[in-house]
Amino acid sequence: MSAPVFTAHAIAKRFGATVALARLDLSIHAGEVVALMGANGAGKSTFVKIVSGVQSADEGAMTLSGQAYAPGSPLAARRQGVATVHQSIADLVVPDLSIADNLLLDELCGGVTTLWTPRARRHTRARELAARVGLDGADLGAPLGSLSLAAQQRVVLARALATRPRLLILDEPTASLSAAEAERLYTLIDGLRDEGVAVLLVSHRLADLRRLASRVAVVRDGRIVAAQDAPIDFDAALETMIGRPLPKPSAGTRETIANAVPALELRGLQLGPQSEPFDFDVRDGEIVAVVGPVGAGKTRLSQVIFGAARARAGTMRLYGKPWRPRTPREAIRAGVFLAGEDRWRSSLFPDTVPFASVAGTIGFPFLPRWSRSGVVPRAKEREVASKAIDTFGIRCAGPEDRVARLSGGNQQKVLLARWHAEPARLLLLDEPFQGVDAGARADIAATLRRRAAGRATLVFVSDLDEAHEVADRIVHFDRGTIEPANEVSTEVFTDVLIPT
Template sequence: MSAPVFSAHAIAKRFGATVALARLDLSIGAGEVVALMGANGAGKSTFVKIVSGVQAADEGAMTLDGQAYLPGSPLAAKRQGVATVHQSVADVVVPALSIADNLLLDELCGGIATIWTPRARRHARARELAARVGLEGVDLDAPLGTLSLAAQQRVVLARALATRPRLLILDEPTASLSSAEAERLYTLIDGLRAEGVAVLLVSHRLADLRRLASRVAVVRDGRTVAVQDAPIDFDTALETMIGRRLPVGTPNTDKSELIQRAKPALELRGVRLGAHSEAFDLDVRDGEIVAVVGPVGAGKTRLAQAIFGATRVSAGTMRLYGEPWRPRTPREAIRAGVFLAGEDRWRSSLFPDAVPFASVAGTIGFPFLPRWSRAGVVPRAKERDVAREAIDTFGIRCGGPDDRVARLSGGNQQKVLLARWHAEPARLLLLDEPFQGVDAGARADIAAMLRRRAAGRATLVFVSDLEEAHEVADRIVQFDRGTVEVTREATPAPDALIST
């Protein structure tokens, strides 16, 4: 192979006594997509931050096109030819600004363009960037917030490509995309490969890795422990990644008769999510796990929020274990044993680090403090006991109940959120994209845990990925344009993440 576009040798990083990276090695050639596979907390995010200039390595060396590469900031990284598209679009866009201004945000901040640059010239440049990622025809003067999340991500990608990078880093690029939107992104990446761009891909979705990866580098405990060229043996890669075999099992084999005899837990009749949506019916029985699957924007989150009392349905009735169900607020839903783990954990559920109770224990116990408190006194001992049990049950990688959630890896943050809604018994558990940012091993463990605890409640799982639905559900409901399209029994997907 010719000299790599990018190489990293013996990269190490410590945070106090915690070793985040321990001599990680990686190289990427022109036109290659190298996927970084690793469990939550393996060091992937730390490595991406070092390569993109957010943090500095303690040890090791990096090169870019054969020259020493040591970025002091993200701007320095971009100027040297390394562009990063982070998982969270919300962190790098300004929804109130126009689409054109968001496309040119880096150039405006870097002095390449200014607000005094003639509007026609700015719009011509914005159109050029938009066209490269398939956003022709959009109203460049419209606020960015009017675009779908997938389109906003393409705006961020267009900004990253504006500098013609030699290395493009994609961090969970399809986490919030439908399969059709993901395919458009794949096609775009194919074009970049043809131009000789090196790509570092971080993704927990096997579909991404199968479609894109030239090689995978498996990281465990901050080290590169294996490298595989395509075609990739994913069973071996996954087992190497987590250091053990994945749990074996299928979610549907012995439950169907029991579920059919079980009483209805949730009944929706003639429900319309919006004035112009088609009415639909939906039943979920006690002990059943139903996956509601559909593309981004299909209405899944709106349905979850309506059941939880965060929004209202336009028409129709809901019943919970035979009683009329129309919660006025989420607090009322929680009191009745209806819990929702929201799609965007930071917007809906988790607390900033500055908040006093943003620890693992405080985050898990927060919704239940009114029922746990006695005479207004919060029982900290109970909080910690519940948190310790959750840490063991969910395999949360942290130092203990008092660790700050904001300082955990994304996958461990997601586990804390799921643990919260298992701290008290639920009658109806609503999980909106519960596997987002969770590695394959943890995903299989969480799916197995949900199946083990399914008795005595109904569970609705809202996902965009059909593979994830097959992994956890007894029954799958296809959802689109705010209504049920089709319902069918779940069967293990042929490429399920559970080893078979």
């Protein structure tokens, strides 16, 4: 085998007393896609930041095409042939600028192209970049914000490819993509592999790893603890990643759920003027996954049930009684809880808020019923949070630890723990596994199953693998409706946590 394009030897990084990386070794060859698997907090993000020039290592050395490589900034990394596409593209694009200007943003900032470059020449260059990622039909003069999130991500990828990188780093590239959009990205990566580009992939989605990975490297406690070439035994890799056997929760039975009372009944529900009305039932004790592409209307359905949006037509019943909540507060009082898709925008508090601790975050919605004479029950908050930390396996220093300082998976566990602090009659989870590693996802799925009795649970996801991990039944949702032809099955009961 030829010499690797990239090597990392004994890379170490500390943040105070915390060891983020402990002498990590890795190599990647031309045309190879190496996937990093690791729990939240294992060190993957720190390693990516070091390779992409965001941070520097305390110890160790890296090479790129046989030469010493130690970038002092992301710009230096790009100039040396390392391009990175981060999970969150919000900081990488300017929505009000045109698509063309966003495609050329790195070149404009680096002086390769300037505002004095003739407009026709800039647009010719932008069209070249757009064509490479399948955006050749777009109006390059339109604002970037007019594109879908998936198309905006392709703009960022086109910018990364403009440097003709020797190493391309993809950090959760399909986190916000539908299955069809993800497949288009897979095809593009296949082409890059054929061109000899080395790819470092960080993803929590098993579908990404199955489809793309030439090899997986398992990271735990800041070091590579195992590696496998394709074909990959993902069960073995996952168990190595989390350091214990995968939980195998028992699936529900058709008889138990079939005989249970209806918890939620939707009749003739029409979400918007262009969507078809539909009927839908969920029974007590049942976990139903509503699966559909990004933009299918899943979030709007969850908001209608939660009282945060209004349906155009139709009726809802909750445990046999009419259900038409006017506000989320009314829904919470009735035991209908929603964990929103974007945890920071919808549910969690910034670190500047005094009560943005684990305990404060979990207890916040229930303070009115816990308080006496307006006094916030801190002891109650800490007691509930302590139990939640044990139940959900939240890795933190304790109830007073700040949520913003936790890993993404543990932040998501805090959010789910919030909605288990009081008994729920109906639990709505919108993309609960987004940005959560496979080990944390297995823990969350197992906990949801253990606590499913006495309520109905609706899980809204874009990824079918995620649906199979947790659901008793799966239905397809598209264009704002559920149609009989779109149902995977009315009785899909899973027997394994992570399908292979």
